[in-house]
Amino acid sequence: MKALLALVSATALSLASVAQARDLGPDEALKLRDAGTIQSFEKLNAVALEQHPGAVVEETELEEEYGRYIYQVEVRDAQGQQWDLELDAATGQVLKNKQDD
Template sequence: MKTFTALFAAATLALGANVALAKDVQPDQVVKLVQSQQIQSLDVLKQKALEQHSGSTVTDSELEEEYGRYIYKVELRDAQNVEWDVDLDAKTGEVLKNERDS
């Protein structure tokens, strides 16, 4: 039982550490990042996300910094009312995740 408790505690701490490493980027900082060309404009990134699912609309979006990398997270709803999570590298526009929301 002690082994199970120790494993559970370690897993919880590891998960908590990963969550703590992602932080939201504030709007004033977004402007500076775009102006310094550290990231693409959010309009361009949003369009790239929309291209993944024709006829979809954006329901939510946010820019986060994870492990020193800026990730633009977009939630979409397609014409069939299916929700999608699309993550893009905010500097390159590369699609990092494109998954159906569960």
């Protein structure tokens, strides 16, 4: 019974954390940018590229997580390595800068 309760609790926590992230579409992202809520995509991309000089942006995504806007960027550096970055879309602060496996 304890094992079942632990499994149910773990599943509920997993579902709650997944439900906290929401992908934003282009129209909503542009409205947030135009309102000054988030920084421009060009500026956020520049911050990501500063972390890996010579890299190119391959993919971007804007999410709302726990009431915070997170800009996710995948870049490929000059050596061909892929990096996953997360930036606070309001401030441009780098939250994550991890080499993709």
